[in-house]
Amino acid sequence: MFFSTSTGVLALAATQLFIGVSAQLKTCTNNSTLSCHSSSKAPTCCYNYPGGALLQTQFWDTNPSTGPSDSWTIHGLWPDNCDGTYQSSCDPSRAYTNITAILKEQGRNQLLSYMDQYWVNIDGDNESFWAHEWGKHGTCINTIDPSCYTNYTPQEEVGDFFQKVVNLFKSLDTYTALSNAGITPDSSKTYSLGDIEAALTKVHGGSQAYVGCEDGSLNQVWYFFNVRGNAINGQYQATAPLSKSTCPSSGIKYAPKSGN
Template sequence: MAFKFISVAVAAIPVASALSLTTRATCSSAVESCSSGADSSSISSCCVNKPGGQFLQTQFWDTDPVTGPNDSWTIHGLWPDNCDGTFDENCDSSREYNDITTILQNNGKSSLVSYMQDYWQSNSESPEQFWEHEWSTHGTCVSTLDPDCYPNYKEGQEAADYFQVAVDLFKSLDTYSALSAAGITPSSSKTYTSSQIQAALQKVTGKVAVISCSNNELYQVYYGFFVNGPLTNADFVPSTIGKSQQTIRA
């Protein structure tokens, strides 16, 4: 069943603590993306995400056809937007990998593949095709995942880092449980107001996220974040999302 809504405003959910991922070149300090400090030319784009310093973590609730578990939203992607509300896509054609599964397995992430097969699905193409699209379209635009940022770079390891961070962030944003705790559950007849949704989710961080609806049915949620230091730090700071970023994207 779908979530039916009268309006489309919602708040973000808190994020997880930092991760321990691939060894990277050392940065002197963790600078928050989109801050005044991040603008300095002395700060390497390997040490702070720029210009794509605001990240949108997007989630699906698919009903046509039904995709993913019946008690959880699923991952759409993790998108780096520029700090002015614009965004870049498909930033490096040389790294448009066509076998994400093998890349993850070669980097010791077989369990991550298993999780993604359940929680990172498309309702219109294979999981592998979906992952390839998300990486080439969005992952290649993350400055701190550039191969030059790795001291002993091996092809594909930056993609493995991207998917690990995206999944771990998703796990910290349990949209279904947050709504369910307030009695907001999928229904073919019930509707919910924006104030009900905000009351359920703004208790967590107070940061407003964005909802996408189709035919008055909720199908997507966007959460905004800045990041302290490289993306692999996974040190996310919840942020609001500007109106210019609230566009239909894939």
């Protein structure tokens, strides 16, 4: 894993966990065009289009609480059309609902265990949540289309997608970034949007993140990237958010999770 806070470039090598399987994504060169930066607007296996901006999104759930009390949780990885609009549910034929079974079949048990702790549904139905995120957003990432693999194995892109989202999430520790700036969950304290954004900029390669609130309480963070190459082992470059914060400029609550 490589992450440079000076350039905002994140390059994560995809880990193939299959035994005896040689399938892999087609190779992209280092001079591949950065997504959202081409006038040709033609999708290839090395150019994310139309969803050229990829968002690693996170939750802070408190009512009810989900995940560890000292960590945010995963929402997903969303392709955005570089302008705040997006496609959804792009391939119903690959809208798989048996994500657990797919990951187990691929030998990704460690990944599955991590997801059960950090990629959790507020209603307790993790499987449906994962299926929703894959069907709505994952199937719209064109650079992980089955045609972009050599020796393709069915559902291989599903495992690659979930592993990539987890890798990105691990590199973007929102709780620690805020805590290092003195911004911690508290039942009475409030914080300013500027301070929150400044703290997250440090973990996001110098680029601002989107901060979301509900009823004045902090509840979501979205980290925007452009990608050079495919979405699995390409280089991720942090970029400014395409959406405006839903938080007030001051008086933002950061409620503790239950038991915190």
